[in-house]
Amino acid sequence: MMGLLKGMGVTLKTMSKKKVTYQYPDEPVGMPDRFRGVQHFDPEKCIVCNQCVRVCPTDCITLTGRKHPDPGKRGKIIDTYDINFEICILCDLCTEVCPTEAVVMTNHFELAAYSRDDLFKNMEWLHENNTEIRSENNVNAKR
Amino acid sequence: MSAMTFLGPVVLLLLVLGFVTIAILFERKVLGWMQGRVGPVQVGPWGLLQTVADVLKLLLKEDIIPGKADRILFKIAPVIAFVPAFAVLAVIPYTDRIVFADIGVGLLYFIAISSITTIGILVGGWSSNNKYALLGAMRSAAQMISYEIPLVMSVVGVIMAAGSLNLTEIVKAQESLWFILPQLIGFVVFFVASLAELNRTPFDLPEAESELVAGYHVEYTGFRFAFFMLAEYVYVFAMAGLTTVLYLGGWNPLFGWTFLPPIVWFAAKFLLIVFILFWIRATLPRIRLDQLMQLGWKVLLPLALVNIFLSALFKEVSGIGNFF
Amino acid sequence: MIRTEEMLLNVGPQHPSTHGVFRLLVKIDGEKITEAEPVIGYLHRGTEKLAEDLTYTQIIPYTDRMDYLSAMTNNYTIVHAAETLMEVEIPERAEFLRVIVMELNRIASHLVWFGTYLLDLGAVSPFLYAFREREEILDLFNELCGARITYNYMRVGGVKWDAPEGWIDKVKALADKMKEKTEEYDRLVSGNEIFINRTRGIGGYSADDALAYGLSGVNLRAAGVKWDLRKDRPYSIYNRFQFDVPVGETGDLEDKYRCRMEEIRQSIRILDQAVEHFPEAGPVMAKVGRVIRVPAGEAYTQIESPRGELGCYLVSRGKDKPYRLKFRRPSFNNLQILPKLLKGENVANLVAILGGIDIVLGEVDA
Numbered sequence: 001m002m003g004l005l006k007g008m009g010v011t012l013k014t015m016s017k018k019k020v021t022y023q024y025p026d027e028p029v030g031m032p033d034r035f036r037g038v039q040h041f042d043p044e045k046c047i048v049c050n051q052c053v054r055v056c057p058t059d060c061i062t063l064t065g066r067k068h069p070d071p072g073k074r075g076k077i078i079d080t081y082d083i084n085f086e087i088c089i090l091c092d093l094c095t096e097v098c099p100t101e102a103v104v105m106t107n108h109f110e111l112a113a114y115s116r117d118d119l120f121k122n123m124e125w126l127h128e129n130n131t132e133i134r135s136e137n138n139v140n141a142k143r
Numbered sequence: 144m145s146a147m148t149f150l151g152p153v154v155l156l157l158l159v160l161g162f163v164t165i166a167i168l169f170e171r172k173v174l175g176w177m178q179g180r181v182g183p184v185q186v187g188p189w190g191l192l193q194t195v196a197d198v199l200k201l202l203l204k205e206d207i208i209p210g211k212a213d214r215i216l217f218k219i220a221p222v223i224a225f226v227p228a229f230a231v232l233a234v235i236p237y238t239d240r241i242v243f244a245d246i247g248v249g250l251l252y253f254i255a256i257s258s259i260t261t262i263g264i265l266v267g268g269w270s271s272n273n274k275y276a277l278l279g280a281m282r283s284a285a286q287m288i289s290y291e292i293p294l295v296m297s298v299v300g301v302i303m304a305a306g307s308l309n310l311t312e313i314v315k316a317q318e319s320l321w322f323i324l325p326q327l328i329g330f331v332v333f334f335v336a337s338l339a340e341l342n343r344t345p346f347d348l349p350e351a352e353s354e355l356v357a358g359y360h361v362e363y364t365g366f367r368f369a370f371f372m373l374a375e376y377v378y379v380f381a382m383a384g385l386t387t388v389l390y391l392g393g394w395n396p397l398f399g400w401t402f403l404p405p406i407v408w409f410a411a412k413f414l415l416i417v418f419i420l421f422w423i424r425a426t427l428p429r430i431r432l433d434q435l436m437q438l439g440w441k442v443l444l445p446l447a448l449v450n451i452f453l454s455a456l457f458k459e460v461s462g463i464g465n466f467f
Numbered sequence: 468m469i470r471t472e473e474m475l476l477n478v479g480p481q482h483p484s485t486h487g488v489f490r491l492l493v494k495i496d497g498e499k500i501t502e503a504e505p506v507i508g509y510l511h512r513g514t515e516k517l518a519e520d521l522t523y524t525q526i527i528p529y530t531d532r533m534d535y536l537s538a539m540t541n542n543y544t545i546v547h548a549a550e551t552l553m554e555v556e557i558p559e560r561a562e563f564l565r566v567i568v569m570e571l572n573r574i575a576s577h578l579v580w581f582g583t584y585l586l587d588l589g590a591v592s593p594f595l596y597a598f599r600e601r602e603e604i605l606d607l608f609n610e611l612c613g614a615r616i617t618y619n620y621m622r623v624g625g626v627k628w629d630a631p632e633g634w635i636d637k638v639k640a641l642a643d644k645m646k647e648k649t650e651e652y653d654r655l656v657s658g659n660e661i662f663i664n665r666t667r668g669i670g671g672y673s674a675d676d677a678l679a680y681g682l683s684g685v686n687l688r689a690a691g692v693k694w695d696l697r698k699d700r701p702y703s704i705y706n707r708f709q710f711d712v713p714v715g716e717t718g719d720l721e722d723k724y725r726c727r728m729e730e731i732r733q734s735i736r737i738l739d740q741a742v743e744h745f746p747e748a749g750p751v752m753a754k755v756g757r758v759i760r761v762p763a764g765e766a767y768t769q770i771e772s773p774r775g776e777l778g779c780y781l782v783s784r785g786k787d788k789p790y791r792l793k794f795r796r797p798s799f800n801n802l803q804i805l806p807k808l809l810k811g812e813n814v815a816n817l818v819a820i821l822g823g824i825d826i827v828l829g830e831v832d833a
Contacts, residue, residue, distance in 0.1 A: 003658030004427065011177040011426045011592055012653040020179045020599050034613035034628065057525040091528035091619045097629070105613070134613075152494035204617050274476050278498070278814065344589060345661055356483060428661050429589025431815045432498060 041126035045102035052094035107132035216270035221370035224263030268359035279358025283349035289439035296447035297332035314393030321392035487828030502807035508583025510832035531617035539572035561625035576773035625752035666720035690718035696771040
């Protein structure tokens with residue numbers, strides 16, 4: 001009987017304590033800087049090295065590039081860059097390998113959509129997703 | 144026959160429906176607060192319209208009757224479950240004037256009618272043609288048999304002390320001292336047995352969510368499901384009312400504070416009981432069926448019998464005999 | 468003459484107490500179970516086969532999804548296997564970070580067990596209380612590696628991120644807070660008569676049975692076998708820490724409960740020591756190549772996950788991908804004793820016994 005009463009005491013005490021839940025959709029929940037959210041992509045920086053495509057464990061990134069239009073310059077420029085968020089697991093490996101930090105993480109995580117098609121994000125969308133970009137991305141490259 | 148005979152019950156029904164609406168919200172709020180949450184807040188100010196929205200949803204939902212169900216029994220079961228729940232409210236004296244049926248055997252009537260609900264549950268569980276529902280219904284029947292007897296036995300002490308089965312008389316007998324003190328054993332037995340009668344935690348075996356998914360009403364949807372829920376909460380209303388009447392002195396004031404009207408006193412005590420029910424639900428795990436039987440037959444029933452014996456004994460002792 | 472027959476009850480795959488998509492076929496006679504047959508595989512993704520086509524770094528996010536309640540230990544098992552074959556020296560700071568996150572994850576995982584177990588038994592509040600504290604641990608992980616469940620934190624040769632500014636202090640504060648909270652849980656549950664009645668003497672088995680069925684972790688220790696890989700086969704830097712291994716006697720549900728709650732306290736003890744001796748500075752990654760090639764050979768590494776012995780058998784042919792990878796998943800092995808435990812039990816004990824084993828379906832089906 002004492003055990004029951006002790007338990008009742010705990011619940012009664014909690015009743016007057018501060019509530020711990022977030023009022024999420026009404027008040028946004030801040031995420032820490034390292035949070036792995038939807039990627040931001042900067043076509044200017046991309047050198048079409050294809051490393052992100054190769055490292056992606058779920059093969060959700062597809063990209064195409066072409067030769068630099070200026071014959072004097074070497075290298076390639078990006079044509080299309082798509083991430084399929086149906087299968088992207090936001091594992092952070094693409095940003096980890098990107099040598100120029102062209103693809104970086106942001107703090108955005110609200111991806112819910114009514115159609116699967118909406119989850120297929122192209123280069124323009126990823127480029128416009130340019131707020132709350134994570135400050136450190138490729139820690140291994142800087143080392 | 145006055146207009147009150149017809150109008151009274153309608154008013155009461157509306158009142159009870161209002162109570163159920165508020166009670167469900169209150170329960171969810173209390174549960175929320177006790178779990179570090181805020182409870183429903185989205186629908187209406189402070190979540191006040193949450194239950195209304197839920198009921199509307201239930202009414203608008205498709206009415207599904209399983210193909211292999213016994214259609215007639217399936218339809219009739221919620222009615223059998225609900226009608227007695229409402230019928231027992233007639234005898235509860237809210238104040239010395241507000242009582243709908245001041246019948247001589249009020250207490251007996253209450254207990255007799257309330258056990259009919261179990262038949263509704265049994266019928267509902269059986270006619271659903273679902274194994275979980277059947278198990279829940281069987282548990283409910285077993286539980287009813289184990290707890291009805293201690294419940295009746297525990298109130299015998301009160302009946303002896305008041306010398307009447309009439310609930311108004313019982314309240315009047317408590318003007319000097321509430322029965323909760325002299326009948327403490329009886330009160331404890333009654334409270335535990337009433338929890339079991341209400342199918343509430345820790346005795347919510349018939350609808351044990353984690354074991355039987357939802358127990359006897361697993362196949363019910365829409366307004367039929369709503370009727371089962373309604374029956375459950377009307378019983379909360381009725382049992383809290385009965386506990387107040389039998390042990391907490393009904394509308395009698397505490398410390399002679401007669402400046403508060405009797406109905407307020409009744410409501411205050413009544414709400415205290417309802418709160419305790421919710422509080423218990425927030426805390427305790429579920430008891431197991433065989434342990435529940437053991438508790439009923441081996442602990443509560445002997446305790447209730449001891450209580451009767453002691454009440455009869457103390458009644459003959461001069462000095463304290465007046466209180467028993 | 469009344470004819471009675473057994474009833475076949477299909478528990479799951481959608482059932483509130485199977486903790487995932489797990490199906491159990493039970494034959495019941497009244498409320499007594501005469502036979503139980505687990506059906507698994509609803510969450511099978513073929514992690515082991517997929518791993519043969521993935522580089523070592525790519526496998527790590529897949530391991531997150533096996534035992535999703537303690538992804539850190541899963542991360543560790545694959546990197547540990549690769550590191551064993553490669554014979555790399557892990558920097559001190561990385562080892563400390565690994566131990567800290569694994570112990571935090573152990574606490575979080577046991578908290579989930581505590582909450583859901585009480586929910587199985589019909590108590591609602593402990594679930595919310597346990598998740599309230601777990602949330603703080605997840606917030607710490609979020610700050611450290613940017614995710615709350617699927618951390619993808621460890622790398623072959625170290626860890627991906629160094630601890631951010633002030634993170635270690637937060638771990639310390641959390642460890643202190645958890646000490647109070649475990650006492651609150653004790654007050655709420657441990658002495659509760661209904662809880663004791665529902666767990667004491669139920670679902671017990673002998674130490675011999677436990678060994679014969681290949682149980683590990685708390686399921687083994689509750690039966691009285693003192694076997695904790697952190698002590699008996701020390702990995703990482705566990706040999707530097709002082710902690711006790713709680714053991715039960717009868718293997719019943721109460722023993723399992725007490726063992727798990729005590730393990731939370733012991734994990735807090737380890738955290739305290741790890742925070743105290745945490746190296747001031749230093750690298751968190753060893754010098755390994757950009758492309759990880761594991762020398763040819765075979766290695767079996769075993770670590771103590773919250774659920775038991777989590778093993779990783781790695782066969783390498785010297786490529787950047789494993790030739791064959793096999794995970795010994797403790798939930799799967801521990802589940803094998805379930806039909807034996809359920810036979811002759813009351814239906815009401817079914818969820819209690821199933822919950823007591825502490826399975827994670829992502830791990831059972833892998």
